[in-house]
Amino acid sequence: MTDTDDRPEQTIPPTDLPEDSEPGPGLTLRQRAEQIARDTPIRAPAAIAALSPGDLQRTFHELRIRQIELELQIEELRRARAETKATQTGDLDLDGRPPVGYCTVSASGEIQEANLAAVNPLGLTQGELIGQPLSRFIVGEDRDVFDLFRRSLFEAPTQSATDSGPAGRPVGCTLRMRNHDGAVAWARLEAIAAMDADRASICRVTLNDLTLRQQVEALQGRLQRAAIIIEDTLDWQSWFGLDGRYLWVNPAVEQLTGYSPEEILAMPDWVSVLIAEEDWPIFGETFRDAIRGSRGTGFETRYVRKDGVKRWISVDWKPVVDTQGKLLGTRASGRDITDLKLTEEALRRSQSMLARTEAIAHVGSWEWDAGTDSVTWSDELYRILQRDPAEGAPSFADHLKLYLPEDMKRLRDAEQTALAHGTPYELELRAVRKDGATRVLMAAGHADIDTEQRVARLFGFVQDVTERRAAGRALRDSEERFRAMFMNAPLCILILDADTGEMLDANPTACAQYGYGSVEALKADFDRMWLAEPYSREDAVQWAAKTIREGPQQFEWCYRHGGGQLRWEWVHSNTIVMQGKTRLFNFPSEGREMFMQFSWPVSGRADGVRAWRVRGACVPTARHQWCAPMPSPRG
Template sequence: MTRLRDEFIACLPERLAVLDAQWVALTRGEPESIEVLHRMAHSLVGAAGTHRLLGVSDAARTVSRIVAALPPGIEVATEQLDTLRAAMNILTEAVSNPGVNPLPPLSVGRATPPRIMVVDDDADQGLWLRSMLEPAGYQVELFFELAAFRAACQDCEPPSAVVMDMVFSAGDDAGAQTIAELKANWLSQTPVIFLSARKDIESKLAAYRAGATSYLTKPVDPDGLLRVMAETVALTPTQPYRVLLVDDDPILLQLHSAFLRQAGMTVLTTDNPLRVPEILTNFSAEALVLDIYMPQCSGPELAAILRDDQQYAETPIVYLSAETDVSRQLLALGRGGDHFLTKPVDSLHLVAVVALHARRFRQAQEASASARAARYERDRHLQAVNAHAIVSVADSAGNITYINDKFCEVSGYSRDELLSHNHRILKSGEHPPAFYNDMWHTISRGEIWSGEVCNQRKDGRHYWVESSIVPFVDAAGLPYQYISIRTDITELKQIEKNLRISEERLRRGQAYANIGTWDWNIQTGALYWSERIAPLFGDTNGELETTYENFVNAIHPDDRQAVADAVTACVEHDTPYQIEHRVVWPDGAVRWLMERGAVTRDASGKASHMLGVVQDIHSRKQAELALIESEKRLKEAQSLARLGHWEAVLESGELFWSQEIFHIFGRDPATFNPSVGAFKDAVHPDDLALVSNSERRAEQTGIHDVVHRIVRPDGTVRYVHELAHAERSADGRLLRLSGTVQDTTEFMEAKENLRQSEERFAFAVEGAGDGIWDWNMNTGEMPLSGHYEAMLGYSKGELTPTVDAWVSSIHADDITRVQQNLRDYLEGKLPLYVVELRLRCKDGGYKWILCRGTVVARNGEGQPERMIGIHSDIDRQKEVQAELEVARESAERANKAKSDFLSSMSHELRTPMNAILGFAQMLEYDSSLSPDQLENVDEILKGGRHLLALIDEVLDLAKIEAGRVDLSIEAVDLTDLIEDCRQMIMPLAEARRLVFDLEISQGAAVRADRFRLKQVLLNLLSNAVKYNSEAGSICLSVHSVDGGRLRIAVSDTGPGIPADRLVELFQPFNRLDAGYSEVEGTGIGLTITRQLVELMGGIVGVESQIGAGSTFWIELPSETLVATDMKVEATSASGTPPTASHTREHMILCIDDNPMNLKLIAQMLGTRPHIHLLTAHTPQLGIELALSRRPEVILLDINMPGMNGYQVLDIFKAHEHLRVIPVVAITANALPREIERGRAAGFAAYLTKPVDLSKFIQIIDAHLSRRPMATNQENLKS
């Protein structure tokens, strides 16, 4: 630089002389000298300034400015020339004493990557910034504290740039404050890039005031960070920037090029602007530096020329001129320039500006190249897509705006036929509307839709496409167009269809054949099997996992080793794998399978896979096993039927016998060799001709069928039946016989016995007076014998012996029944044909006949051919039956009358008994009565209860005699039952000072009805107490007897019973001591006892001795006792009437036509002061009271005049408000069927008269406790 400046100073006088010459020319009126003078002065401004000759540069700038102001093309005024001369004189003086200023430093190319200081107290953020910058070519120093950063700035050279978080924990804007402080000292020229999460303008203003170069908002975009860094810090390019420098001043040209080359740039120079286009053809400049004022062509003119060429339209152009006139600078920039530098220019500034534009141009060129490459790639992709895919574009309404050629080719439509139309033109009808609705709903939300669509070509054929529809959305997120790319998959779909069909055929084939395939990976153990195999192993739900272990576990345990050995042999020795084995299904069923398989091996010969099939052979195996079993059964059947198979070759005399024939002929198969001759020797001599004749007939008929005798070696004679098929020669000779032989000895003997039996039967029938008929079911003939005709008044042979004649003689009322009975017998529905019918006699009357018959012959198809039967005269029996029926009906009427009488008697007796026992019970609780009076009341109660027991016993006897007793037979534990009876009878026994003994073993049990057995034992024990001696004893014993029975005996020490009167004990109403005994009784207790025991399958007996006592016993079937949970019934022995558990007021209505009963109920409820009783003596009044007063409980009699209790109950149940009120029946109807009727009708409870006070109060309390409290207190008060 110093050398160049010295050379420039040396030539300054020469350049000044040129300027003087041009001034002289100007004074001579040569106007062209103005431009030359301006250009040379302009050049001197830049050159002097560049060499730091500032006085020369300023004087030359004054000359340049004065010349530039001169009007071109006209004569210059004297004043102007004088001004110019004065300026040039100053320039001459400056040139004579130029002065020396320090030269500016040269820009040196960076040898190391730019050093960047990153300052951030967030370690993760700092590390992330370093990971972004270092790969981009920057050297990063990371600081997490401001103090460390300050120290580094003081101890080392300033960095290329600083990247700093604006906010530190030290306080708001701590980073900005730090930078402001350092900028004043060490970082004056260092670019600073601030990072901050704050977006407010105050933060940004603070950053820029502190000296920020850029401000980036967190989260930082990586691309944005690198872009700012590239603009802020000049990275040394891998390839030097290429610069073309154009200036007509060779000194400046040399100087400026030195600046740029020193910065590492490749520089070409020229002082002739007209050569620039030529130079650019061989030198791809990334920046042009042009002087403005050059003689051949100005800088702006050259820029305009270059911009006309598209090749240089983007090349950066930097003007380098001494022109300071802003308007001229702007004019130059408007002609195609990008930057304007004023001479003299600082070298660093020149380098920075040129590097900036060169870098941007290179980046733009690289981006353009990338874009071109991308466009090329896109075009190639598009070309590839168009060649393969169907592409279309549709607007927001779905109307087609673009299609490619492939679309037209596949669809068969022309472009004009498709454009502006909706894709519905291609709908095939293959998809439901919901399919298209879902598609449109997806893409209208801006989401991509993908799927397979079946479209229809123009010619109507269908084609399948795999389609993707991509929506393009606007700023509001609404789609404005849709691009669809489709691939024609019609052929693939057809392949899939064919594959499905093939797989379905295979599946069906496997299903029909019950075959499955499997593939076992021997190396990994993985097992695959087709869907058919699982059902073959009994898995119908697909739950069986496909593993080799599950396969082995499914094999029958007895077959597993055989299967394992077969697999091993196949894998190790290539033995064909074929085996039949059993599998056990999850439900325990055993099935037969057949497997075949083979091994595949890899290149080394190692077994890799085993492939095979499994087939269900269960039916075949069952058939094989059945065949074996059938053959076995055949042999057994032949043995049992004494039937054998034989074949005889008559010409050679050979004879084959099955095993059974040896047994029939009494020969040993080990020693006897059968032959035709040996067979003839065994035939009975008297039957040889018979056998020979049958053989001769076989030559004509082809059948050998004969029954004859044989003589065994031991001399016994047997009958055999031979039946064979004959094989004859062409001339009719008998060659071979093959058939069966059966030992029919027993049949022949039975046949003879039958003949004799028939003779005896005919004689017997003849003697019994019965008639015999024999019906040939094929011909209709029916011969008659015996007394058949005589019993109907005909002479022998007078009746036509046909079945039709027999049918015509049947009474018209019987014919249908007789024929149906016959059909049922012939169809197997009846074991015998037995029917009673009336047949017409000769005199025209009818006689009852018992007809019995059976089929005695059937054809080969099992159809009946012959029936034989007898007719017996039962006319007298029918008369007797009619008489008995009349008697039975009479007895039933009498029995019904008795039952009605007993029912009525029970009702009529219970009604007054209700008053007697009811009032007596009330008196029993009257504390004002004296002991004598209470004793009288007790006598009334005892008498009334005894009368009530008599009534119950009479009714019990009536039920037994009528057969209406229902028994529940079960195992009854006698220990518990007898203990219950003992406790019940002990108070009576203790009153008579009787000793009670028990003899029973634990666990004794019988089969009986528990309730009825208890009734029986209580009756026997009660008799033992009543008829015993004072201070005597009672013994109840239980022990086993023959026949699997237990005997329960009750013994007393009473006076005994005479033996001749024991038979009278079980007669109803017969009391042996009635005339003299004070013991109360009805005389029917023992009658009921015997009948109940007999109904339970037992017997009753009695033993007695005068003066020693009596023993009554019963025997019942014994039973083994099964342990069950014991239920204990709790009973109350309280001697006082129950008391109410509440004190609130209640209302009860009682409806009864008997005033005495109403009075009794009133007194019974008198013990409840909070119960108000309403009474009604007629049903109508009761209904009115129920409707108006709404009682909580209604007491209702059943037998009332005008309307019975059931009719009243129906009215209550039909009313909305009355149906919820519990209705309790209080009636004298005490029969079980009447009680059941009452419960079924809907009564809440059913009480029979006479009413038990405790039970009555208990039921009332129970129903009142369930009722809500009355809300209308007026009902209670009124």
């Protein structure tokens, strides 16, 4: 073989490189290989021409085999890379249902890759999501957080030699993301910076939807708070099994019953211990329905404390079921209502007493709330006005129609004054009932003033005074008739104070008989005139007392006439009770007992004869002849 060959010399054009350049990450593999070849020249054999054709053929064969081997290795590397990428993609997809969203984001913020777990919450398809800026899905108020997240991410050092994995430090943030439909949810972003195959900066981001986590945390918080409330509540909380036995009871039971939770859970028959014996039948029936799955509220029964004291409790209960609706037991809550029951009983007694008092006095009460325009009547007021309680009380505006027209105006004026100034009123009105009867009513009203000095409500009473007014009229008529009889009677009539003997009144006949021109003149001289010898004031008082004690009395009496003469009279004494308008007698309503005497002058007696000392004498009088004993007031 010669040094030369007639074949053209094959040369590889060198890549244009600066002579002082160093291999770096920005050069292609070809450029790097050429630079390395120049920097490390291979020394050729000193006598390459001395190689035989066989040596050259063997050398060529070795180089060919090496070339093929390198090509196979390159192919194997490509296949391995493709498999690795496919594996990564499969890991991202996880049959389309991965637990964590994953996406690749460029340095400028565009989404390059995303799995279904990242796509679905955002409401787009994978094709629609690729190329979109991730910031588009960040709530506006949180974009500053996202920008800081990106800057801190890409400022972190990344792996410089290969794209096989991340080398920067992880960065995370929590913010709100908005999907395509506008729904907002909290998410946790965790990312790490890396480089792609072309050595471009990227970041790999995981997206965790925090909605479920927050819901779970909220539920856990509620359960924790509920447990605290149940444990610390003052109510008696219980859980019963299907067999009616206690499964759980809260600590409050000890304060209510005196038994600890452990004591109650250990009771084989807690009903006979805790429930009052008189309530066993109704409680047993209700409890059996409860453990069969019924629910109820406000069941009232009596329970027995450890010290034997009975108290009232109100119980609510409902069934406990699992997620499939299977009955697991009964949940019950009891509240001690003893104080409420005592208050209600006292209120009932008070209302009953008030109702009886109103019925006896014929007094009905009412109330009008100015804020709600609601009117409330008592039962007695319905009875007084003959209205059906089922129909309700008439409105404040309509109640005026219950009265006669001439009385309505007076009531309306009084109510308007009360509303404007808070002035109370009391009027006598006439009302027409359904049976057509007219009743006389005493109506009174008062104003209730609120903190702003406004009338908040009016309240008052209505009393049926029909019979009282009729009795008053009858009394006045009787008094008038009595007065007419008193003044026109032909008999001498004196009215005396039973206690003191003082003369209170005398009719004209008495004034004429005693020789006085008026009642005033007779009163002024009564002691001198009437208490003539041998009588004294003591005798008069004793006769009055005997009349009051034993009833009507008859006796003789000696008096001095206004002209100076001594005269005798026959006295009939009795008592009367002056009530009502007795002011005509100067004792209008006190009901004082008075000493009333009727007298006639005694004539035809001989001088010096003291007939009052002779018992059983016949006494001729001006009009009659009386034959009667003449007793002494001392008996």
